[in-house]
Amino acid sequence: MSDTIFALSSGRPPAGVAVVRISGPRAQAAGLALAGVLPPPRLARYGALMDPASGEVLDRGLLLFFPGPASATGEDVVELHLHGGRAVVTAVLRALSGLPGLKPAEAGAFTRRAHAHGKLDLAEVEGLADLVAAESEAQRRQALAIASGALSRRVEGWREGLIGALALLEATIDFSDEGDVPGDLAAQAAGVIGGLRSDLLSALADAARGERVRDGLVVAIAGPPNAGKSTLLNRLAGREAAIVSPLPGTTRDVLEVHLELAGQAVTLLDTAGLRETTDMVEAEGVRRARARAEGADLVLWLSEDAAPPPAVFSNAIKVRTKTDQGGACPADWLGISAATGAGIEGLVSHLERRAGEIGGGEPALVTRERQRLALESATAHLERALGDFGGREELRAEEVRLAVRSLDQTIGRVDVDQVLDAVFSTFCIGK
């Protein structure tokens, strides 16, 4: 970390503006080498940026200086706002790499430094990773809350509560040595532990929703061959993603289209028509179709003659297709014609309502399996801490201590290295 790192932090050129960040002990010197003068902290200065080796002007742009520790990484940071051309960016990065003590940043290196300097805990780093990856409104809101410390603050609060309970338990242990155990201290501790256990359980009850929003919902289109599945997928996607043909058995593999419904990221799956077949390739397609549809959050069951879905899809949204060709639509079926567009709007609003039911509402606190497992372990220790220890209060206190440790894991106070490597590997260079 004694190195000074630099990278293009904005998107791939060409672009209107390119932002290059420099962080580390030599950031200030690097800014001076390029611009000749630094603005006061946190103010932008417009001017020429020169190649320190040749003195040639490489670009004119803004320079900002954020002295550490009050910066994003906790170190001195210099930010250059350049014209976003490929050659401009290349020239400036080349000039920086020629300066002593400077080296290109690896993926996630700026965030890693922020974490190392106590600017972000593990949960906030994970939130930041999700914020950068967010594609839907719901993902953005949820990730922003976590990146801003919503989970961390809650965990800190729980942790403080448990430390309080632990103090009460320690007191009962001390008193018991003197043969005078004040029962109300133990009861108070049990009250605190019980309350925290309920808080944790209610946060966990929402975890499945948080993870679903983060991963995006999966909606599978299933039904007999030729029902119009690919046609509907194309219609919803607004493009010709799937091949449509009058031949039954056209779709062989599972096809995915990503879209946003009611603010939720949705992966729409087109699957092979479900039927018995002797064609080996089609049979494999049918097997995959069933497996994916069974794991989906929602299934649209399409049939042109309202043939009922198999039992596994009994919860499916039933859709009668090709209504332009006549025929009745049973009461609990939605009728559509992908050919004329009739009923499509109704189907979309039905899907939006269902997607909102699954993933809508206030942002969840727990959005990753890792966070959930740590909190589940804390809850299990609290559960045990409420048991009967036959007067051996030190065993109860030990369970509370283990619960605190699990909370610490949630926000990365302990055992973080491996998790950090995994998270930072998902970041891009310049983040």
Ligand SMILES: Nc1nc2c(ncn2[C@@H]2O[C@H](COP(=O)(O)OP(=O)(O)OP(=O)(O)O)[C@@H](O)[C@H]2O)c(=O)[nH]1
């Ligand atoms: N008249 C009419 N024809 C439709 C409609 N939707 C689809 N079709 C036709 O039905 C045929 C089958 O459509 P696909 O979308 O390929 O059906 P599929 O369910 O994906 O078929 P498989 O891939 O075999 O499982 C094509 O010829 C479509 O043009 C509709 O709303 N009205």
